[in-house]
Amino acid sequence: MKSAAVPPAEVDFSDPGAPVAPAFGDVYHSRAGALAQARHVFVAGNGLPARWRGRERFVVLETGFGLGNNFLATWDAWRQDPARCERLVFVSVEKHPLRREDLVRAHAHSALPELARQLVDHWPPLTAGLHTLNFESGCVELLLGLGDARELLRELVLQADALYLDGFAPQRNPELWDEWLLKSLSRHAVPGTTAATWSINRPMRRALASLGFEVELAAGFASKPEMTVARFAPRHLPQRPAGREPLAPAARRAVIVGAGLAGAACALALARQGLACTVVDELPGAAPASSGNPAGLFHGTLNPDDGPHARFNRAAALATQALLAELGLPHQQGLLRLETRRPLDAMQGVPGYVQALSAQAASALAGTTLAHPAWFYPGGGALAPAAYTRAMLNASGAALLLGQHVAALEEAVDGWRLLDAQGHLVAEAPLVVLAGGHAQLPLLGELAADLVVQRGQLTHLPAAPWCPALPVAGEGYAIADGQGGLWCGATTQDGDLDPSLREADQADNLARYARLAGLAAAPRAPLAGRVAWRLIAPDRLPLIGGLATPGEAAEQLRLQPRRPGLVVCTGLASRGITWAALAGRLVAALALGSPRPLEAELLDAVDPLRFALRRRRKPGR
CATH class of the missing domain: 3.40.50.150 (Vaccinia Virus protein VP39)
Known part of the structure; x- marks a missing residue:
């Protein structure tokens, strides 16, 4: 183990x-x-x-x-x-x-x-x-x-x-x-x-x-x-593995499509490597989609076998903790994740990363009664993803090209051209990073079939009968809004594109909130909240890496030739705050050839071609 x-x-x-x-x-x-x-x-x-x-x-x-x-x-x-x-x-x-x-x-x-x-x-x-x-x-x-x-x-x-x-x-x-x-x-x-x-x-x-x-x-x-x-x-x-060769080693300019958490993190990481970056988005402002939610959690995970998910989430959470400290961005520090399924002594905590707390000790930290023991992540917490996005964009010095729809990519001699629906040039660069949400699916080609668009509705409770001092997660989550209320949620519906707030979804959120709080009944509240969409891969890990060279299919990801100058960073699901910093750093390393910040096994675990390789190995399934 x-x-x-x-x-x-x-x-x-x-x-x-x-x-x-x-x-x-x-x-x-x-x-x-x-x-x-x-x-x-x-x-x-x-x-x-x-x-x-x-x-x-x-x-x-x-x-x-x-x-x-x-x-x-x-x-x-x-x-x-x-x-x-x-x-x-x-x-x-x-x-x-x-x-x-x-x-x-x-x-x-x-x-x-x-x-x-x-x-x-x-x-x-x-x-x-x-x-x-x-x-x-x-x-x-x-x-x-x-x-x-x-x-x-x-x-x-x-x-x-x-x-x-x-x-x-x-x-x-x-x-x-x-x-x-x-x-x-x-x-x-x-x-x-x-x-x-x-x-x-x-x-x-x-x-x-x-x-x-x-x-x-x-x-x-x-x-x-x-x-x-x-x-x-x-x-x-x-011989060096083709799939491990840098995708744009000589690039000094990059265009990132997507002005949310993923795009901002990619711009920051590339700018720190000396590249001049332009961030393009079809909406008029930064953090326009799910990155515009009013609050979100970030933390690592723990499992008995310390498998790829736990290791990736841990590396990502620690990268986020470090970047927030560098940026000096205010946020709610510390997070409690209730454990209702197994005794905490079944796994060992790690000093400075995660600590097992009894219900009494967790309640003392939360400033309110908790019915279950909890894992305490001192480096985790909550923040507004839009503020995080803006902080990364400001630190990157990237130029913003907003209100520009990218309908197609065209390979050029010295990189890539981004075209609008009329075929007009939007931008061009030796390196292009596709870091948008579900609106960007048409640009992903075959990869789009490996992703699910998931609707999520979160709820605002303006006067909360139970309001913990720290963010609390479990079956749902609760994040104080600093004004006596809180945000709780969130629902999950695959393939649902309805943008309207729904009473039934609010009832689900408030029921989860009541179970977190140990309340006998869910509170009543006027319909209030926000709807956004996530892109989710079947294995619940992001897609970060290069795309296959047309007509070439290798039996190992690290042997697969990639299209030069093109990187994908998407599928951040509901963990955009946690994953963005590491994802951006990985994009920069894959593009420029610097030492990768993840082990080879984890590079394979997030490789965007992993699903296509599995299909080739198991035809008809």
Whole structure:
């Protein structure tokens, strides 16, 4: 059984100059100094800063994040270099990450106090999977993989420019140095990728050489006379999966169709990668459709097997939490999800992400009586999706082209042309992102058949007899409006396009509200609320990725050739607030070829071609 939680490191700080990992019987760094060792062995050992100069993006891949000194030293070198690359992406894996309080202790006397403080401030909950931490307005990115390196390295989708090999000593931590793991690392190398480590372990050097690296010994640090440096120069280039190639690697402009949550998040993520963005929508304002609802929830999920849905939702919820903090957007902080089906001790919470509370403890947080125990998501909450959309659009600096209907796409030599119903040009760019709702279905071609348009009606209760201080979800939800009332809902009707408020749907919403509140009967209220539509995939996950090249069908998603310059980001269902930030980041990575913020298995789980592949594998079903 998988677990959402990652076992933290136990660190012995009795010798502040050389913290020890008792489980491995080894020190985290040389007594001669952590930063000095990092600068000599890893930064200089990989030819930095010279090798990143003139580059748009430089990617470092590290085994063993430890105390984070290698990251801090590399970040500092980037900061100090006036000719630095535009963006530094530092990817690191760690099986036993530090608790936040231990990270504070490790850097209490750091020679880089400002950078160390930022690292501590951004430190994530210790949950399995990839965490994206942004610094320097997104120009420095730490992609931190928490879990077993032997599993995570297989799941990373990236091409590294430099490798930092920094596990504990090979005799004490052999799993980070054997040929199997080094082969996994080499899959992320390209010709010219360098590697460096303080170790001169002979089996490690032989393995690197057998994998296509030119291996040398160099002057070591402090008491170590030698260290290992290497450069990837294989005789034969490994074939890259067609479905993992970037869709528009040279694009400097993008057009996003859809001015809701998905479109705004895509514009922000692409703008942070240096692209000039234009957002097009046929309606006259931003957040026009379901993104215009007055309030909505965001939170992760938890299940006993930590399957793809739970992992994707967790990654998305943490990405939303981080982006809201960056934007400084006010919102209701914290969320309670009532648990009525199974005992809470059947699953373990994760500190900082989700906590199991008794009915009494949950009631204390809610400021009102709750009849059931609950999961408390401290980073979850509620906000107005329209405010979130506007904040992302403002931060992106995107140009808005509103009131413009896009009826067709036309492939051009240098990208795509967007045409209106009369065939007139609306916009053109090397990269187009389709990030709209159900009105955009005609542009999706065959993908439209894989999506269901679902009507939802939510209800406003102006004077609520039960009004929790925190958003509460379960069978339905309740979100205080700040004026003594609340929003509750929401109904679900597939294929229903009726835009009018309906008494029967309001009665359903109020009945769910009464069950949440433990009321004997549903309250009466005048008909008030809002109707909107969601796009939902059969497996309740979004569609994010490229479209198939016409006439080419592969047996694996990662082998499927894609149409260049075109990305889909849709099907955000009722989780648009939760999913948007991660979806936008993923769109930018898929388009430009930067390290993907999700593991390969989760990329497949949200790939828009997954349903077509399943149909090919099971004809007639």
